[in-house]
Amino acid sequence: MNIGIGLPNTKADATGECLLEWARRTDEGPFSSLGVLDRMVYQSYEPMLTLAAAAGVTRRVRLAATIIAAPLRNTAILAKQAASLDALSGGRFVLGLALGARQEDYDAVGAPYRGRGRRFDEQLLTLRTFWQEESPIGPRPVQAGGPPILVGGMSERTFARVARYADGYMHGGGPPRAFARMAEKARAAWRDAGRPGKPLLWGMAYFAFGEEAAEAARHYLLDYYAFTGPFARRIAEGLLTTPQAVRQFLRGYADAGCDELILFPGVSDVEQLDRLADILA
């Protein structure tokens, strides 16, 4: 299982330089990818642009949009951005897409909230055609067939989307058992669709080490996930705060067949990254 690092692009106190420093250090450390989160109505950085900036200061790690609310965006522009990011980064881009549950985000960009599921299906259906040889819209992605597409979400329909259009599934966070259940659904759907091989399975979690950082991180998670109602508390409770918790969590995800686990910091202090690297060493 590969371990990636999430950039704190939804932390209000993260400066531009702070985000780039996270990106640089991640590229130097034992990590395989950089993730970003997507929120419209929030004090957060635009994820695709953040990854573009990160592409400029990294050489090695994959740049993963984990995860973007697709129906908020125009499909052609999204496809062009994705192809550009893939070309600019030398084929390091991964495109994670989901519905986005917050109506305020839809209202803010003037996208209709109703019918977003159907629109998401249409976007997934056409996305790759922009990357084909015949397409007049460039650039060509570096990766054959375009960057891998991950689909996130919890609804039953999510898994049909994974199997139909994507290369894998991106889980939204939770204990290993919850991940394992969703991974099973993704594999079952994949097989039913007659896709060759297995779906990629990505997961995510939050970490914060030290009492003060953990407290601040919980506070942030309750705020960031307030829209989920009761589940904000569950997510905050799932915060990884000790070496033991991190190790057990990684073991659980690896056993469940996770290919790539993105660990997001609950606070923006880059010193947290060194502490995580020590634990993983």
Place this chain on the structure above:
Amino acid sequence: MNITVIGGGPAGLYISLLLKKRYPNWNITVYERHPAGVTYGWGVVFSDRTLAELREADYKSYTDITDNFVIWDTIDVWYGDRWTRCRGHVFAGIARRKLLSVLQARCQELGVVLHFEAEIEDPAQMAAKADVLIAADGVNSIVRKTYAHIFRPSLELGRARYIWFGTDKVLDAFTFIFRETEHGLFQVHAYPFDGATSTFIVECAEETWQRAGLDQADEAESIAYCEQLFADHLQGHRLLSNRSRWIRFVTVKNRTWHHENIVLLGDAAHTAHFSIGSGTKLAMEDAIALANAFEEHGDDLEAVFDEYESLRKPKVEAFQQAAIESQTYFEHVSRYLHMNPVQFTFHLLTRSGRMSFDNLRLRDPAFINTVEHDCAGVNGKAAPLFVPPPLLTQVAVGPQRLPNRLALDQPPAEDARDGTLSDEGAEALLALARREPALLITPPLAVTPEGRISPECVGLYREEHRDAWSALVERLHAERNTRVVAHLSHAGRRGATRPRRYGLDLPLPPSEAWPLLAPSPLPYTPASPQPKAMDTDDMAAVREAFVRAAQWAAEAGFDALQLNMAHGYLLASFLSPLTNQRDDEYGGSLENRMRFPLEVFDAVRAVWPDDRPLGVLLNVTDWEPGGMTEEEAVTVARALKEHGCDFVQVAVGQTTPNSRPVYGRNYLKSYSDLIRNEVRLPTICGGYLLTADDVNTLVAAGRADLCVLTVEEASP
């Protein structure tokens, strides 16, 4: 805090005593409609897990409850004029009346105020007066009705009729009785709950109930009817009534369980069919969770209720799912009357999916030994002591006897050229053959070049294809004597797509695509090209292509043939009303929609050798509103059977890209069960099966004859 509790059942009393114990200063008042001591229903059942939670929550009432327990570990099934018995299931029962009196006494001891004969008319007013209003007012909750626009309840009525009796016959096991009458099947769910009395629930189908005249019967007549029907079992004991009526079970669900300072508890929030355990258990677990949430979040009601609901709702929903499966089983149990008592009992015990072959072996090794002998078809004193597990038993499919219950298959090929399997593709099939399945099913073989899903799919539309398969089938036979099934297919409007490593149904660029055929000119996705609506010449050509491919398959030495009528490919798209909108004799009614698929089947049957099985991969549901239903699939399967079909492999969905599947382990189980037992055709069931336990459970229960296992390389 002032807490008002509506409803003095187990949920209301238990939450009251738990809160009062922790917060002696709170004012907690319970309003109960009935007089003290009056209760309906007889016994209540708990599992050992619930008991541990009760013990943790309040030791005093726990000991009072358990002092009154009757405990047993056996399930007895009367079916086919004999008892079949399975042990190792720990249950504990108590009289509902006794449980309530224990809880009432504990409430009074702690200082909870109890008002009996208090009818509630205006919950809103009560909510306004109290800090918290706990609605524990049961399945017909007034509070839920008052705030229906918030809670958005759904009430689903079961199809069967049942009546709740007691009996003074003392039972020593959870007892199921199945009895056929001239009016139909009656079943009994009975269990002990104190030293002198047992619960005795009689259930039957609505039609049976009417035919027996029970819709016209009063309580005394119903008792007389049931006493006579079950006289052998009652052995002179009486059935006791308690305002007993024939009712249909209501499954209650709510979108949310709380609103402002109001929270739903127990049956008011959710019900689960009685055949899987008691609502009382769920209600008391709710009370524990709510009390814990108060302890954690104090007077922050939003946090308390969020915590309670987020903890309980997923658990209750999982339980309700299992309960629905159990309820559905009892509503359709007459489907299984062809089974012998051992298989019938195993099927009954595994109905909700919570119990498997391995679980039952741990509980009762002797019972599973009997099941194994039954599957192996050997019994009696001359039989061997031990026999292979169900998955390694023989099975007859049409004219052939297969050595075990395993089938392996492969997704559509990704590297064929002009329909010819690549060397790697051949090696992959050989590797599967070495796993010793009884059946090895090829990837879909297109019967014409246009019938391919992608340019890299394999086919059986040229003589060279026959010769290549002939050589490969010989090697496969040499490998482990596996039977090879040719899976003939025409992609229809799902043809001319890019290989599936890129995704499903992504159309080829126009320069590489070919014209598509379908019953009606409807593209598969908005991006797919429009197919041609087939005329009679097209149909004749496709039929001939299937016939020619079948002849070549026979010449190539394939042991069995499977025709694809699934997943929205050509023949399936004739069956589904979503994709067949013809107004000629091939569209409209189901009879018309299945005409062409049956014509193809008949033409293939005529040329396929009689000594080799011929089957169909059949969609049992489209998983989509307006699509083919399970009832229609049963009709299609019956017709196929009459036309000489030897087996059905079950499939679901993909008729259009908008099907709404529910994936997970074993997701085809109920569809295979339906076809096998309603139509009495051998079935092959896939659906993400991973373990021997999955296969043993399906086979021993008679839900499938063969299972397609998903072979996943274990991570190192």
